[in-house]
Amino acid sequence: xxxxxxxxxxxxxxxxxxxxxxxxxxxxxxxxxxxxxxxxxxxxxxxxxxxxxxxxxxxxxxxxxxxxxxxxxxxxxxxxxxxxxxxxxxxxxxxxxxxxxxxxxxxxxxxxxxxxxxxxxxxxxxxxxxxxxxxxxxxxxxxxxxxxxxxxxxxxxxxxxxxxxxxxxxxxxxxxxxxxxxxxxxxxxxxxxxxxxxxxxxxxxxxxxxxxxxxxxxxxxxxxxxxxxxxxxxxxxxxxxxxxxxxxxxxxxxxxxxxxxxxxxxxx
Numbered sequence: 001x002x003x004x005x006x007x008x009x010x011x012x013x014x015x016x017x018x019x020x021x022x023x024x025x026x027x028x029x030x031x032x033x034x035x036x037x038x039x040x041x042x043x044x045x046x047x048x049x050x051x052x053x054x055x056x057x058x059x060x061x062x063x064x065x066x067x068x069x070x071x072x073x074x075x076x077x078x079x080x081x082x083x084x085x086x087x088x089x090x091x092x093x094x095x096x097x098x099x100x101x102x103x104x105x106x107x108x109x110x111x112x113x114x115x116x117x118x119x120x121x122x123x124x125x126x127x128x129x130x131x132x133x134x135x136x137x138x139x140x141x142x143x144x145x146x147x148x149x150x151x152x153x154x155x156x157x158x159x160x161x162x163x164x165x166x167x168x169x170x171x172x173x174x175x176x177x178x179x180x181x182x183x184x185x186x187x188x189x190x191x192x193x194x195x196x197x198x199x200x201x202x203x204x205x206x207x208x209x210x211x212x213x214x215x216x217x218x219x220x221x222x223x224x225x226x227x228x229x230x231x232x233x234x235x236x237x238x239x240x241x242x243x244x245x246x247x248x249x250x251x252x253x254x255x256x257x258x259x260x261x262x263x264x265x266x267x268x
Contacts, residue, residue, distance in 0.1 A: 019043035019259030020111045020137065021093060022219060023234050025178040026169025027129040028122040029099030029267075037095040037232070039263025041111055045088040049240065049255035052078040053088070053148065060150050067151060067207070070248035076149075077249035083148045084157055085190050085211040085242045086257060087113055093263055105133075113157075114139055120165070129169045137161040139190050151207055152246075153192060161188030165219070178223040184236065185216035211244030215257075223265065230265040 021041045029035060045053060056079020060066045067076040082088070091112030099105050103124065109116045120133025139159030147154045163186025171178045192209040217238030223230045236259040243252050 019091075019236065019257070019261065020109070020114055020116055021234050021236060021259060021261035022165055022167075022184070023093060023095065023109075023221065023232055023261055023263045024097060024107065024180075025129070025171065025221070025223060026122060026131045026167040026180045026182070027124060027171055027178075028103050028105035028120060028131060029097060031099045031101040033099045033267065035097045035265055035267045037093065037097075037109075037263040037265050039093045039232075039261065040090060041093045041261035042090045042259060043086065043088050044258040044260075045082060045086050045255065046258060047255045049082050049086055049253060049257065050088075052253055052255075053082040055079060056082075056149055064150070067247045067249075072249075073247065074249045074251050077244075077246035077251045078253050079149055080152045080209055080246040081211045081242050081244045081251065081253050083152050084154060084192065084209055085188065085213045085244065086240060086253075088148075088257075093261060095263070113154075114161075127170050127172065129167075129171070131165075131167045131169070133165055135163050135165070135186075137163070137188065139188070152209070157190055157192045157209075159188060159190035161213075162186055167219070176224065176226060178230070178232075179221070181220040182218070183216070184219055184238070187215070188213045207247050209244065209246045211242045211246075213240060213242045215240045225265065228267045230267075232263050232265055234261045235259070236261075 019041045056076045067073045095109035097107040104121050107118050114137045116135050116137045118133050118135030120131050122129045122131035165184040167180050167182035169180035215238045219236040221234035223232035241254045
């Protein structure tokens with residue numbers, strides 16, 4: 001138990017991008033049972049999202065004054081929204097879940113840039129389960145260690161969001177093996193209000209960012225173990241749309257993300 005607590009603390013102090021995995025099976029915990037989890041998650045921007053971030057990095061490498069005057073660089077604005085709203089990278093995953101009775105379960109998870117609180121209910125039939133829940137997230141200011149782009153100060157970012165996961169799952173006798181899959185959709189609003197840049201005039205100008213992210217996709221996962229310890233793996237794929245503003249440039253970005261994650265579970 002002591003070693004597991006040290007692991008959770010070490011993960012909580014790690015990096016900061018990453019996705020926000022579920023990393024739980026479809027079946028909820030019995031009343032009073034608790035599951036702690038510690039691991040790592042990643043968020044990979046693909047296709048056009050990856051290109052938008054790469055173009056913005058290239059612009060910054062050629063011109064240190066990016067994003068320039070307000071409204072003059074929509075290409076850089078797209079990259080800023082990818083960095084802030086999509087947040088590609090790796091992050092810790094630390095979570096605690098508890099059964100609250102009548103096949104209901106509550107959970108709290110931390111994933112570097114966000115904290116998520118959720119409640120869900122499962123409907124069980126033999127080894128099969130169907131669960132539906134709702135989660136609320138908060139984007140935590142000051143948790144990003146390093147921005148991927150100049151003048152995109154992720155340490156000042158805040159926000160909120162919500163999501164609805166629907167899972168179907170199967171468990172072997174004794175719960176040694178668990179498999180789940182389903183759909184998940186939601187939204188997130190992220191904003192930055194304490195950013196500054198230094199244009200040619202040398203006068204500091206505030207740079208605000210605001211983005212509304214909408215997403216939907218699928219998730220699959222598996223866990224295996226014995227007694228009170230399991231190792232879980234999960235993969236999510238989602239189509240993302242972000243509508244937002246950066247430095248007075250109104251832009252929209254769209255594309256797919258992949259979010260692999262893994263965790264060690266301890267139930268008691």
